[in-house]
Amino acid sequence: MGFSATGGMAGSSAMVGWVAARGSSGGIKQYYLGGLTPDKVVPDKGNLQVIVNSSFITMESGRVYMVFQLATTTSSALPSWLLFATGPTGLFPSAPGYQLVKHLDKVSIRIDYTSGSIGNSQSQANGSSSSSSSTPQSDSCGNKLMNSNAVFTFDTSNLNCFPVWNAQDFILRYSQSSSNIWSFIVSAPDKNSYIAMGFSPNGAMVGSSAIVGWVPSSSSITATGGLKQYYLGGTTPSQVVPDSGNLQFVANSTLITSQSSRLFLAFQLQTAQPLSRLIFAVGPTGVFPSVPSFALAQHQDKASITFNYASATGSSSSASSSSSVNSIVSLKRTHGLLNILGWGILIIMGAIIARHFKQWDPLWFYFHVSVQSLGFLLGFIGVISGLILNDRLHANVQIHKALGIIILVLACLQMMAILARPKKESKARKYWNLYHHNTGRILIILAIANIFYGIHLGHEGSAWKIGYGIVLAILFFIAFIFEMRKWSDDEDDDDD
Structure with a gap:
């Protein structure tokens, strides 16, 4: 179980416990998750103040119970993102290095300690999260955002709404939160593919900066979800650069979540006026960015519009298939x-x-x-x-x-x-x-x-x-x- 400020594993501190089968020894340790490589996952390090002699791990009736107490001044001192993970079968940390093997599966949720309410959950990274539902639902500007208070990091009560891409059922909600902060939420059907929203100086994909989010289905064992900015410097994969671009995001405002078979991509930009040429894209089914390169596969469909933020209208909408x-x-x-x-x-x-x-x-x-x-x-x-x-x-x-x-x-x-x-x-x-x-x-x-x-x-x-x-x-x-x-x-x- 980990505690994260952003919802991502990197930078979080976690309590890890294990009980080996057939009477083998178990253990419990705090780890600091400093990065994605094993050498950056450090045992006996982290930001959690564990009370002495409060932690133990036990197994009863086929279930493992991990218990610990943390010392904090108030509940608000605890990060609001919780991480949970299960390790691969039969592989445990051991002396002398107590190296932690990569998890088999993981999930992140946002929790309100005061009310006990839980936001959303799914296998995620980089401030992203999701939950799934077996009943597909459509979205429209007449619908209220589901669990908005528990899920999104910013106020969603006064968002303007506009269907920006009817062919793919993309809906854009936005508002100007202050003189230099704009809030955006993009809603699209969850087709087990990434979705993207870009801001372009001229309407073309090349030269634009885009935010891309993805939530793999539960059947995707090797892929984890996430959210990244990309700079679209050209048409070749090497020119689509992750963690680059001209978008200035408000800290801890980015989020990707799946609810009732729809993806919700949320973020806030620090800008006096966003670019009016917007680009939207849908990725190929089942193909997601992944470590270490986070290369972005070519979209299967895209659309470009000129948007008027004052009147919430768009024009010159054009979808482009891969053949185009x-x-x-x-x-x-x-x-x-x-x-x-x-x-x-x-x-x-x-x-x-x-x-x-x-x-x-x-x-x-x-x-x-x-x-x-x-x-x-x-x-x-x-x-x-x-x-x-x-x-x-x-x-x-x-x-x-x-x-x-x-x-x-x-x-x-x-x-x-x-x-x-x-x-x-x-x-x-x-x-x-x-x-x-x-x-x-x-x-x-x-x-x-x-x-x-x-x-x-x-x-x-x-x-x-x-x-x-x-x-x-x-x-x-x-x-x-x-x-x-x-x-x-x-x-x-x-x-x-």
């Missing part, structure tokens, strides 16, 4: 590949041909025009796909978008310059060459910079940057070899 998410990821990568191939490879190849293969006149010219035209076509399609992607994501990529448009305009000027190309003997030819060559150089420099910037914005990781960097290095190496050869030939001509 995959289509956006596919469009993003298509956009990147087209622009890399068009602006970042073919245009450079065309410039190398024009500079170093003029001895094969007029073949070099036709080859140069063909390669540049193909690069322009692929790059043009890439820009259009980027505009479509930006319209779907509503992402803040103004610099990347502006550079892409400038590159497209320069490329259009280059294509039109072919039609206005003066003859070799014309006096205007040298001015045309000056314009055409320098515009091409500026286009290539901007294209390379925007490609790397686009990979950064797309959160595709270092693989794309390294891959394109290798291709770019090969092209520059080839250009350098041809340039050295050209300089050598020019010196030979001067000597002659």
